[in-house]
Amino acid sequence: MSTSLMNPSEAPSTVPPPRKARRVPGWLVGVLGVAGAVVLLSTTSYLTDVPQLTSTGTIQTAVRLALPILLAALGGLWAERAGVVNIGLEGMMIMGTWGAAWAGYQWGPWAALLAAAAFGALGGLLHAIATVSFGVNHIVSGVAINLLGAGLTKYLSTLIFFPVSHNPRESPAVPKFDTYSAPGLSEWLGELEAQQRVGLSDVAGILRGLVTGVSPLTMLAIALVVGSYLVLWRTRFGLRLRSCGENPVAAESLGVHVYRHKYLAVIASGALAGIGGAALVLNPGQPGYLEGQTNGRGFIGLAAMIFGNWRPGGLLGGAALFGYADGLQLRSGGKTFLALVYGAVLLLAVIVVWQLVRRRWFAAAGGIVAAVALYAVYYSLDEVPSELTTYAPHLVTLIVLAVASQRLRAPAADGVVYRRG
Amino acid sequence: MGILRGKLLPPALAILFSALLCGIALLVSGANPLKAFGVMVSQVGEGTTAVDIVNSTGTYYIAALAVAIGFQMNLFNIGVEGQYRVAAVVAAVVGGSIALPPGLHALAVIVVAALVGALWAAVPAVLKVTRGVNEVISTIMMNGLALGLAAYLIREDVFGELRGNNIRTPEIPESGWVPGIPFGSSGTVFGLVFLAALLGVAYWVMMNRTRFGFELKASGESATAAAAGGVSAKKMVLVAMLLSGGIAGLVSMPEILGRDHTYNLNFPAGIGFSGIAIALLGRNHPGGIAFGALLWAFLDKSGLALDNVGVPREIVTIMQGAIVLSVVVAYEVVRRFELAAEQRRVGRQLGAVAA
Amino acid sequence: ACAKDNGGSNTGSTGNASGGCKLAPKPPAAAAASSSSSAGEKVDGSALKVGLAYDIGGRGDASFNDSAAAGLDKAKADFGVRELKELTAAPNEAEDAKQTRLRQLASEGFNPIIGVGFAYAESLKVVAPEFPNVKFAIVDGAVEGAANVTPLLFAEEQGSFLAGVIAAYQSKTCHVGFVGGVKIPLIQKFDAGFEQGAKAAAPDVKIEKKYLTPAGDFTGFQEPTKGQEAAKGQIEAGADVLYHAAGASGKGVFSAAKSANVKAIGVDSDQYHQATVAESKDVIVSSMLKRVDVAVYDFVKAVAKDDLANFPKVFDLKVDGVGYSTSGDKLDDDLKAVLDGYKAQIIAGKIEVKDKPSS
């Protein structure tokens, strides 16, 4: 073992001289992806005559639903970039909801945000103590934190909320943020959308959804995504943090305080998950804290992060996809879902053509079979049973992962217990 | 002695520590922890609680075994939740619509449940093996889909039937029931609790005495070493996941065949997640898991008594979380201590100490 | 370049075909309402120890548990009940936990014992025969073959029929919506009645429907966010009166109605007066009342008088087991008259309200 590389069999073989890295920049991938998705949706919307696919309302719904997931995913990003798997996001998020409600009903939404971050961070701290200092398996610790988070908040609610709200499972009502719109722009886009012109109206609808009725929370979340990118990829702190997730031994040998960075990362992770909880509590439809409110969103956030290849832009996409699919099924149900199936057929058709160009006959054949099967579904049904559409986001995530997951790459030391010395 | 210390000390410490922690929490909230714990212990003697604990231990045990098989090779089957639900619906539907002689009927239902559980687990397994999809995500997604499928299958126009305000699958005829052991007014222990015990023994034998168990463990310990030793990681993933799903499919069998005879809207959720915690608590060891399941069941069932003394029952959940966390910390501390001791011992015996 | 949105702007609500529905002929006016509730009668319940086993949510859920609690409180005050004990179910608990709860109450000498929620049906089937001398009751459920279990069933569809009528009359777009929490038979009764009522009042009415989760996934009662988004979807599709039967998720429905300035109808209790939805109270035009409190009160009373034989089989419009609220004064007298007309027809059996939705 003494003279080899760290991972001999995983070492890249230098057989032909290393390919000149023809790397497409990440932002370009994102832009192309978004553009592709818009084209696909507007085509589908046109062909199936279901304007809801790109309506302002749908987009707004998607944004609202994606928000908590996005924040949880960001939390996951911070922890995992530092090499700590955080399956305890759900628990930290629950703690966040409680903290948000507790501070929120007394001192307003901004206080709610702060308290949520603090409560989430507390969960993160616990996770850090267990995983970093005690070297506990990350999953174990995460599961325990989920239990603890749920138990603690229930317990605290009976103690603290019950006397005020007379309901041990609910907090008193929490005041919400006002929402904001871009004046002029919003109306202009609204007119465009109303004209129902192919493509143009779709884009207008989507844009309008993004600039109308925006909560400060949404802006904060977007800022956090950008901020996370800048901090993690453009600062020395971020470099050090990421190095802890890639090769902590090397980092330590260069004077990086690995434990400290892991602690900070996991605490930040908890805080972000906590803010995700606050996003739920401060959602206009919510009374405040409600037992069982997170309903697995922490896990979904984790999935969105993996889906997004451990990158801020990617997880934004993952959260958006989930929010969009969920919004669509909630707002319009079975018929729209069928339109989505149609969209999937279109997407598959594109993939098949691409595989044919690359002479991947097998993959192309698979694509054709899937497309035909989906088209048969589209053709034979009027409406998908609501039992099944409810979980459309789960299905969509699964399918997209199956198509794309081989390109994913976790930080090299993710989930590895690191011990100094 | 040393081995016992290493294995038993950590959980004992952890339980003590968690009890202490919860005690403090109770004190802070103005309750009397001694009274609370006392009421929980004495609850075991009340009504059917003892029998309920045994029954529930069996259910948790099966769930935790299912999880543990995956854990043996670092596979996180978060999907036990969905697997047992889908398996329960389909098995209940099949059980309610076939006619077979007693014994055989129940057996058929059990086999169907295992198969369906395995089938539901096969999706993430295949996705992982062929497409590299992380099983944590895919099983979480499958849990959602399981809810949808179960709901669809019990629609009145599909297989369900209406009972008052409840919907359920057709009742399984008496030939498909598995009789329990009645304890009079203290309740009836499900016959299939013994299935759980049997699974535990089988699991132990498999892990320690068979080639398959060895390969599973080797694969979990070091996928690269296992591959060099002729164990295909992909095959192991597939088999382990199917096995895990198959066992998960059995989770609700004791209740369905022993008491409910149908799947209805009151179907309990969350057993899969408890199974994860219990498997971790028991360190994937059949004995440890049995202990963990018993502890879990005790906390669950006795916790009902806390209502009587005005203590929020949620303290039990806190206790469960605290136990899981502190038990692993305790194991880790003891392990480090013992590793150093072992190295010292090896060093001494070899006389390798220079100078 | 952002401007603050003022609450209740007219987001969505496209295609204002103002003027509302073409209404069906109004039902004949009813005779004077018959207030059946026998008041003033003195009942002594000082010997009773009443036990209550709540479903998930328990006292304080601002829903049917709370309603049961209110009935119990009233009974205690009126009859001087000796002792009360209330226990609450936990989410996702196993069947035997419910049995233990009931058994615990029974063995501690509580009698009568009321299980709140159909989830107790299976447990009562087991426990009730073990305590033949204890009088049990179950809200929203029935237990076949157990003589000592009194079902407290409601004709939610009848109340919802009236809610449908209200919706049809109040809609300007002739387009109404229903948001159900979980797609279970109980909630489908609300759906069915609402649909039938709306159609009866305005045959051309368009109805949007959405259940948040399917049967078995009870999170649909706890997801105000989803309730809100579903409601917004319906509002944008054109609905301007929304009725919900979605538990805590209903708060999201109200919030959506409030922000789009459309009307909403509450459920179970008079939600106009509910603290947690106080912000949106001005859009709540009425609530479909399901008088669990009355049922519980009447049951305790019947037990105290030892007169279960005459106990109503179903709490329907006839016994005022269901109804509608008028708090906030959003219904005009015309409409009230129409509602009374329909109510009379239903009571008289001229209209039979279905308990299963058409789709």
Added chain:
Amino acid sequence: MSTSTPAADAAPAVVLSGITKRFPGVVANSDVHLTVRAGEVHALCGENGAGKSTLMKILYGMQQPDEGTIEVGGRPVRFRNPADAIKAGIGMVHQHFMLADNLTVQENVVLGAEALHGIGGRARKVIQGLAKSTGLTVDPGVLVERLGVADRQRVEILKVLYRGAKVIILDEPTAVLVPQEVDELFTTLRAMQEQGYTFLFISHKLDEVRAIADSVTVIRRGTTVGTADPKAVSSRQLAEMMVGSELPSPETRESTVTDRVVLRVEDLGLVAEEGTRPVLDGIDLVVRSGEVVGIAGVEGNGQTELVETIMGMRRAHHGRVLLGDRDLSRLGTLARREAGIGYVPEDRHRQGLLLTQPLWVNRILGHQTREPAAKGLWLDLAGAKRDTRRIVDEFDVRTPGIDVPAAALSGGNQQKLVVGRELSGDPVLLIASHPTRGVDVGAQALIWDEIKRARARGLAVLLISADLDELIGLSDTIKVMLRGRLVADADPASVTPEDLGSAMTGAGATSAAVAELEGE
């Protein structure tokens, strides 16, 4: 830099005195004394586990000594962590590369030293400047995972330079390099020495030590044996100082090669997982009974892939693998093992052993279907234990018992266990990847002996090794591998490591002993 020659009167760059470091069960360093003059290349030699790396880690602040003092530039210092050492101008290139694969070269270099020039364009300029002045050229923007070994080493040295280190520790820097790359490295070192850098240089290769070092200190069993002038001692003398006894040699005496073909590889090809890039291309190979065929090649030229394809751990794209007359191409790894292939993997920790499991469980690995470890589907625990005891005895595995976890053994003893296991069950073919890598001389000698004995009994051996002396000494035939192809044959009787090295880098045959194969 103006003063380039080491001045005898200047304060020594580093003085370590009385350093003692104990680990549980081991005293890694015991009263070590070491003086390094400024501007010299000071070599450190010693057997495996002698404590060289530990000493260097102490100097670099990664570990704290239990006793002893450190002086740098004449001033006593205390390093609590590497950052302290870096501040004092000390840098270390580790025995195991310390690079984050998924970060770029630039990120790896600036990590931990961001305060100097930031992490952006300025840092890039500095790196490029450094690279130019020292000849360590590498593109700062490329991901480290795309680099070969020599490039990685350059990055490691750049890292150290970037921090302004004046005293540079190189822990076995040449182990992974071919002779030509070693020469290049040495040229760089000399140029840097001119500029005033001081080097601490660890190597097991004594010729190299003599070629580059100005003085050499030998460590044995954790303590300093003495310092010598490398120009004045022979490699043999040095080695005997290290070991305290005579040296073994890998040489095989007479040939035992027979005509019976055991392994035949025909036109084997492998395509990289991520695309269509060929990793192996048209490999034809024959190994006969009693023959050792050695494969020489710079790491990363497909040797690992070749072995793993023959073992069935990777799916060949085309071509056949035959054992005797039997076509193994469609079989899995286990079936191939059952057919009679023993396999000593290149990395015993990752591929050879289950580290936390007892020795006897490790005995079962790879033999889980065969006697004595198994009976049918059932494991035969007693049989496995019995046979483990046999291996421990026959192969002189130094262990307190067969129930200790494999991790508790030293590297050499772990390797003896692996070799013992792979030679059990009478294999007809042994595939040995770096069988003595990082193993000390005693264990090395034993492993060589065992391979020779088995060969004499008719075993066919496919040997992959980076240690060219071992390769030349053990093999009957040597093939050179380059970019996934076998490009040349060499005759072990006459070839020198230098010739082999130049063939391995593709510089072309420089000697009659290496015959290029037709085809390219």
